[in-house]
Amino acid sequence: MNYPHVSIVILNWNGWKDTLECLESVYKIKYPNYNIILLDNASNDESLEKIKGYLKGKIKVNSPFFDYSENKPIKFKEYLKHEIESMKDEHYMNKELILIENDKNYGFTEGNNIGIRYALDILNSGYILLLNNDTVVDNCFLNELVKVAEDDSQIGFVGPKVYYYDYKGRKDIINFAGGKQNLWKFKPSHIGYKKIDKGQYDTNKEVDYIHGCCLLARARMLRDIGLLDKEYVSYREENDWAIRGYISGWKSVYAFKSKMWHKIGGSTNRNTNLFVDYLETKNRFLFVKKYSNNLQTLSFLLYFFVFDFWIISAIDLIYFKNLRRYKSFLNATKDGIKILRA
Structure with a gap:
């Protein structure tokens, strides 16, 4: 098996506890040729202090998935965002961590793009792995992803089998085994969602499409189709990436032997974070605007306003009894209509 260089891009924002557990699991993997690019999106908690403390071996990580390793200190280099913008070349040791401190919160898409550009322009990586900070990975997960990608030069994206980190005490419940999407109603769905893993996938x-929580992207493809669309800010950006790849002839492939566990929105409370709720709705309209024809757009609007609009309204007002969440949904719908009309 070939071992092309992989840059593992991890974005942190006020989530150092999750980030440390993620890092500890990554530093146990068997893949021999990688660097980690860890970006802090202008956290206002003690994230930077805690991350550096962990790298220096001053903070131990507890996890139900592994025992803490005494492989510290971990070599790392630290930069401010403006310092890397003029950088043309830099030498790194294998498995060294690059810590980049962003000057503001750039959101998920552009925050990751900063790391992706660094991987492409400075590290000249063969692959870039986007990895959410609220995940834990199997020690062979990256070997399996790269192995599948290397088998077919037209595979652009590869993703693992994603389990819930903890689903009612179980760790064998699938969250994602590949994704389905269409342009007629654009309501992406997870294959295997909440199913017990019995080998059926x-x-x-x-x-x-591949879930954005763990997504291996071929560098050659990214130079072809571009980076994440920052207009999404967060949510549905992986759907946009996948269809851009598909239009340009690249495949998205689910690799079942690669495994990881996801806390699902570890840095956000999905019930109370109004901005998350807003983006999930608004970005459906943005996706349809970019990729649907007139008939598909009409189909989406009929589906949305006949079914989704009333179901989501009932969930917000009756189930959650959350008027602010409902108003956020209305604002997202209004802004979505504006996007379609533009």
Whole structure:
């Protein structure tokens, strides 16, 4: 097996506890050729202090998935964002961590793009792995992703089998085994969602998209189709990336032997974070605007306003009894209509 260089891009914002557990799991993987690019999106907690403390071996990590390793200190280099913008070349040791401190919160898309540009322009990586900070990975997960990608030069994106970190005390409940999406109603769905893993999804297969929590992207493809669209800020950006890749002839493939566990919104409370709720709705309209024809757009609008609008309204007002969440949904819908009209 070939071991092309992989840059693992991890974005932190006020989530140092999750980030340390993620890092500890990554530093146990068997893949031999990688660097970690850890970006802090202008956290206003003690994230930077805690991350540096962990790298220096001053903070131990507890996890139900592994025992703490005494492989510290971990070599790292630290930069401010403006310092890397003029950088043309830099030498790094294998597995060294690059810590980049952003001057503001750039959101998920542009925050990751900063790390992706660094991986492409400075590290000249063969692959870039986007990895959410609220995840824990199997020690062979990256070997399996790269192995699948290397088998077919037209595979642009590869993703693992994603389990819930803790689903009612179980760790064998699937959250994602590949994704489906269409342009007629654009309501992406997870294959295997909330199913007990009994081996029923143990086949590598081409899918519509890969979950953004753990996504291996071929560098050659990214130079072709571009980086994440920062207009999304967060949510649905991986769907946009996948369809851009598909239009340009690149495949998205689910690799079942690669495994990881996701806390699902570890840095946000999905019930109370109004901005998350807003983006999830508004970005559906943005996606449809970019990729649907007139008939598909009409189909989406009919589906949305006949079904989704009333179901989501009932959930916000009756189930959650959350008027602010409902108003955020209305604002997102209004802004979505403006996007379609533009």
